[in-house]
Amino acid sequence: MKREEIIKKYKPEKDNLLLILQEIQDNNELNYISEKDMEEVSKYLNVCMAEITGVVGYYSMFSTKPRGKNLIRICCSPVCCMVGGEKIERIFKNELGIGIGETDKNNEFTIEETECLGQCGNGPVIMVNDKVYTELSAEKIKEIINKHRHNANGKK
Ligand code: FES
Incomplete structure (x- = not known):
């Protein structure tokens, strides 16, 4: 669906900002x-660009840079680091030739850091999609990489 079609589905109210994005x-x-x-969202909702970029930058679910189909988030909080997070x-x-903040050349995987995923007793921990x-x-x-490789849509 095109950007314009998505935006027009919502009422031009600021409360819809996250849903539209x-x-x-x-x-x-x-x-x-x-x-x-x-x-375009800024114009439609009459919300200034600074606020929009602030929201996009605040939430880790959003990205202003292209990401691969599968998003790998490595927990970099202290407990996971102590049990081998850096080794991960x-x-x-x-395996993939990419580090934190990078996307592989086939656009299949992007790796990012994340804070604690709430599984500290079972580290190291990652989240894929x-x-x-x-x-x-x-x-x-x-195994995880093979499972997600050639995944047509990592979000599913
Ligand atoms: S520190 Fe990694 S899941 Fe909590």
């Missing part, structure tokens, strides 16, 4: 919100 991002092939998207980052780097994976090992990471 989320739907625009979900409908973007590269899973992000562009400057033009934000400008290196394993992903070896909307699923949390615990007690990670190199073996488990390879």
Whole structure:
């Protein structure tokens, strides 16, 4: 669905800002919100650009940079770090050739950092799209990557 069609589905009320932004991002092939998207939402809702960019920057679910079909979030909070969180980052780097904040050349995976995912007793922990994976090992990471590789739409 096109940006204009998405925006017009909603009443021009500020309360709809998050819903509109989320739907625009979900409908973007590269899973992000562009400057033009934000400008159009700004005009429609009569909300200044500074506020829109502030909201997009505040919520980690939004991105202003293209993302791969699968979003891998590595927990970088202290408990996971103590039980090998950094090693997890290196394993992903070896397997996918990308580090934190990067997307692979096939646009299949993006890796980002995240704060605690609420599974501290079972670290290291990652989240891929909307699923949390615990007690990670190199073996488990390879399985997770294979499961999501060639996933036509990582959000499902
Ligand atoms: S510190 Fe990683 S899940 Fe809590």
